Amino acid sequence: MVLLSFDIEEFDMPFEYGKDISFTDQIAISRTGTIAILDLLDKHQVIATFFCTVTFAENIPDLIERITRSGHELASHGYYHSDFKPEHLLQSKLKLEELSGKEITGYRMARMMPVDEQEIEKAGYTYNTSINPTYLPGRYNNFNISRTYFTKDNVLQIPASVSPMIRFPLFWLSFHNLPLGIYKSLASWTYKKDKYLNIYFHPWEFTYLDDFERFGFPGYVRKNTGNKMIQRMNNLIEWMKSKNYPFGTFQEFIKAIKK
Template sequence: MILLSFDIEEFDMPLEYNGEIPLAEQLAVSRKGLQNILRILKDNDVKATFFSTVVFAENNQDLVRQLLSKGHELASHTWFHSNFDEKHLLESRLELERLFDTTVKGLRMPRMSPVSDDAVSDAGYFYNSSINPTYLPGRYNNFNVSRKPFWQKKVLQFPASVSTMFRIPLFWLSFHNFPLWLYKFLSKLSLKSTGFLNIYFHPWEFADISDPKYKLPAFTFKNTGKAMENRFDDFIKWAKKNNYKFSTTGEFLENWNKKNKN
């Protein structure tokens, strides 16, 4: 089973590199990317999960309603992308549910940041997909974390997928920078090992983010924009040709939980 997910958020990455980008432009870049994502998913008839900040959702209510109408899942990416307070866990879930009359079961923290399991549970989430089970200097130190879903107190943790050997993250940067044949090969091995592929992307990857004013390192925008659209479409078609199924994260984990209770 392949679980595609997208962190739909303000495109604030340039600020990490002393680039310039006002909020209106952050939202516009991500909006364009999300439109491209929804088109590709529709053309290929696959479902996905969208972890949205409240800021992005409030400013793009038409697109969020559109994705919900197509059977995709809406989950929380907290309130802001670059400013977090523990109270945002509950507040973001309630606001997304109020705005779009849907049930929000899942959470992904911005930048996959650590968060209190008790706080996530108290905020009413069923699952948290904020762990990359690998080691990246200065970012993650989760090399010994399980690669499969596991309960941590009252929260079902759903790690992002990594390779079977050396735990190479199969996240958005790998998708951009690896040859596509290699990414497919590593994905196939991970699918065979765990029974699922949990991979995540961002809407701004499907837009042109090569503007020098953003001051982004080349590895962050390699194969973005139109190249990303083509690679992503190719990947989905490859997966379907190999008879892999797609699901929203919430539906997959609900079924996983039922099977593992028996």
């Protein structure tokens, strides 16, 4: 099963590169990208999981309704994207349930940072997918963590997909920078080994990010964004469907592995 997911959030990433961006623009850019994603998923009749912050959800009620009406899963990405307190785990779950009318069972920490699994369980989540089980300088050093799903403190942990053996990450940044053929080869290798893929992206990737003065992003971040990203994602989904890879939400995946 392909677990295609999107971390939809207020677009605060320019702050990491010393650039200011208004809250209005943060919401507008992520909104534009989320619509592009939903249009692509509708085109291919594919379902996915949307990890959403409460801050973003409160500003896009029509898109939250569209996500749930289309059969996608809504999960928590925290209350805010750039601020975290343990109490936000439960607060974000309850608020997203109020806004969507759906049960929220999954959590992904902003920027895939560590989160206390005991706090995840206390907040009532079934699963956590906040682990990138690879090594990235200055960000992750998770070679000691299982590549594939496991249970810890009564919570199912579903790490992001990395390739067998060398643990090459298949996350959004790899998708932008690798030739598409190489990315597909790594994805195919991983799928054959693990019987599933857990790959994630963001709405702002589907918008124009080449304005260095405005966003401050280095070339490896802004490469293949906007229309190029839409075309690449369209190509990836078509390829996966040609391989007969089924798509599903995290909730569906959990039901399948528990059978």
